[in-house]
Amino acid sequence: MSLDGKIATRTNESRLSSQRDLRRVHMIRSQVDGIMVGLRTMLCDDPKLRVKYFHDNHPARIVVDSKARTPLDSYIVKTASSTLTLIAVTTKAPQRRVKQLQKAGVKILVCGNGPLVSLPVLMRRLRKLGIQRVLLEGGGTLNWGMLSQKLVDQVSVAISPRILGGEHAVTLVEGDGALRIEDAIHLRLLGMKRYGDELVLNYRVLS
Template identity: 50%
Template sequence: MVKPPAQRPYVILNAAMSLDGKIASRRGDSALSSPEDWRRVHRLRRRVDAIMIGINTLLVDDPKLTVKGPRAVGVPLKIVVDSRARTPPDAKILTHTHKGGVLIAVGGRAPETRVKALRKAGAQVLRAGETEKVNLKLLLKKLGKMGVKTVLLEGGGTLNWGMVKAGLVDEVQVAIAPYLVGGREAVSLVEGEGFPTIRESFKLRFSGMEKAGEDIVLKFRKTR
């Protein structure tokens, strides 16, 4: 891992995707990773200070974001990017997290009643900006001030786009799984409106490759 950028954590975008670039099927099934790839993901989770997901991923998958294996640095903080504080107070991330803690990043207009319910359920709630959507740059800056040096961004596609568009992704690791999923409605690695031209898009440089069972893991870093 290279030196974190000044004032904000170093961000690694990680996902498992099909050969055709989907991270879930049109029904939201995202079971693409091989057991070997899951071991790689847990190795990554062990190295970071925080794991970040979007609210849709939480609502579809209800993940625990557990970290298996020996820990290198404390248990990572779990972050949900959730403008409207829609995280259910009984989400597994809240009921199964005993260490590391959960931070729900909300927008300026998140209803106070839901914010209170999340605090009562044990989450730290952080208002990132005054606009409706979470201001990702501000969130990352606040995380930096809290001492978070590395963030593992685990999607989904809409949050990945928000982070890429804001220039907040430093490294990408994708496990390419041997499936063709298709579907216009199926979520791709990066969603949103996309860049208008390749020249304006996010250019990376290859930094490594490994095999994880039937999956091929490709690693890229931001060009400076």
């Protein structure tokens, strides 16, 4: 993210990481069972959610998408037959769309009856599938949902030496946010590393 906490510009450009930090991210990806993103990330970036540089693991790809709006021509849908691809929806998702995704090889997880995916239900479903370690890669709304419901153990943030600004630029954590300082999510610093002008901070989330 940028020094002012942005993970993308107001036009949704999000290429902030250095080559060295990209390798760090792919190393983490190689060590987890699943990589999770929200719908906005899918629509803006069409991410591959695969491992580069380290090819000993192929984690599942997980999209939180309550109404099954992930494009059928997105990379992860087109390659769903070769890598486990999961899309979490609710009962409100159009059945025609769900069937189209399933036909493409996507596994659909129905997690809740409301307008939004129940994240605790999703995490339980993932554990039953053997997906224990999940790397959450945003965006900001999903980050808040997971953090506020105490579903995150650790936070790793790379701070890029840039300031993006913009009230409409996406921040690391969006959502409703805390009402009071005492409601904030508390962290404990585990360590830090410096790569040139870039700083990587690792925290444990305190209960």
